Amino acid sequence: MTSRWTTAVLDTDQPGGWAVARSPEGFLFDDNGALFPREWLKRQDLSVLAEHGIGHLDGEPVYLLELRSVSEVPGCGWKGLRAFMLESDHTVYKVLGYAAQIGTWAREHRFCGNCGQPMTQVPRERAMYCQPCDLRSYPRISPSMIVLITRGDEILLARSPRFVTGVYSTLAGFAEPGESAEDCLIREVREEVQIEVKNIQYIGSQCWPFPHSMMLGFHAEYAGGEIVCQEDEIEDAQWFNVHELPPLPASRSIARYLIDVYVARRLGHAEPVLPG
Numbered sequence: 001m002t003s004r005w006t007t008a009v010l011d012t013d014q015p016g017g018w019a020v021a022r023s024p025e026g027f028l029f030d031d032n033g034a035l036f037p038r039e040w041l042k043r044q045d046l047s048v049l050a051e052h053g054i055g056h057l058d059g060e061p062v063y064l065l066e067l068r069s070v071s072e073v074p075g076c077g078w079k080g081l082r083a084f085m086l087e088s089d090h091t092v093y094k095v096l097g098y099a100a101q102i103g104t105w106a107r108e109h110r111f112c113g114n115c116g117q118p119m120t121q122v123p124r125e126r127a128m129y130c131q132p133c134d135l136r137s138y139p140r141i142s143p144s145m146i147v148l149i150t151r152g153d154e155i156l157l158a159r160s161p162r163f164v165t166g167v168y169s170t171l172a173g174f175a176e177p178g179e180s181a182e183d184c185l186i187r188e189v190r191e192e193v194q195i196e197v198k199n200i201q202y203i204g205s206q207c208w209p210f211p212h213s214m215m216l217g218f219h220a221e222y223a224g225g226e227i228v229c230q231e232d233e234i235e236d237a238q239w240f241n242v243h244e245l246p247p248l249p250a251s252r253s254i255a256r257y258l259i260d261v262y263v264a265r266r267l268g269h270a271e272p273v274l275p276g
């Protein structure tokens with residue numbers, strides 16, 4: 001199957017194509033969605049900070065207008081990326097997720113981290129460049145581990161105070177310099193619930209553009225210890241029987257996929273597919 005969406009570094013001097021606009025309040029949308037004819041969008045009263053050519057959707061070029069602030073556009077509203085993840089077509093969500101990551105990174109790399117001088121976009125490459133330092137900055141991606149821990153028919157799920165009321169999810173955390181994925185997983189599990197795990201198995205990965213994680217998903221078995229929740233980070237953690245699960249994370253998340261795969265195996269149901 002060919003993908004409808006492919007990323008590319010496009011020349012912003014070329015006319016035409018589609019464009020999305022992103023402000024601190026999210027993406028512009030109307031009844032037709034978040035993609036607008038680019039020439040029309042550029043005629044609107046928008047405070048454009050930068051324009052990026054980001055890829056092709058069904059063969060048509062797509063651009064991002066990264067805005068300094070939110071503006072009124074007649075007949076349109078603004079909506080955050082999470083809402084698009086929950087509501088929209090998967091391909092549109094992929095386009096917007098990529099746009100959000102590029103927009104954030106370019107905005108945060110307008111000035112050189114070494115000398116403080118303005119940086120420029122490198123033509124035909126996704127990089128910002130400082131000439132005096134000969135320094136290139138590439139989009140930031142943060143590897144993050146996520147793990148479903150199981151004990152027979154029971155799975156360990158936890159709540160962060162940031163979650164929607166009632167929802168429990170798998171444990172996750174950012175990799176630190178010097179760690180392998182497995183080191184990170186073992187450390188995060190110890191920090192968050194103070195238990196030990198064994199038989200760590202890699203399951204799959206997912207881009208998570210909130211704001212720039214690359215989720216590496218694992219399954220691990222319980223090896224020992226009692227649950228003790230990390231103060232401030234973990235509000236509650238429990239073993240749940242696969243027949244009696246609490247409200248779970250959104251179906252597009254790898255957290256939900258890790259849970260659904262295990263439950264499907266235990267119950268002999270068809271396995272789900274990991275959303276990319």
Ligand SMILES: NC(=O)C1=CN([C@@H]2O[C@H](COP(=O)(O)OP(=O)(O)OC[C@H]3O[C@@H](n4cnc5c(N)ncnc54)[C@H](O)[C@@H]3O)[C@@H](O)[C@H]2O)C=CC1
Nearest residue numbers: 142144146172173174175208210211213215253254255256
């Ligand atoms: N797609 C999915 O199913 C899920 C994705 N996630 C994502 O996984 C990532 C890690 O999960 P958390 O439990 O929040 O992480 P965590 O357990 O490492 O703790 C979060 C803390 O890490 C620090 N931090 C923030 N950004 C960092 C970075 N780039 N590198 C190192 N430390 C950083 C901050 O102090 C933050 O409060 C997040 O981006 C989260 O959104 C988490 C659960 C499910």
Ligand SMILES: [Mg+2]
Nearest residue numbers: 171172173192
């Ligand atoms: Mg965590």
Ligand SMILES: [Zn+2]
Nearest residue numbers: 112115130133
């Ligand atoms: Zn510099």
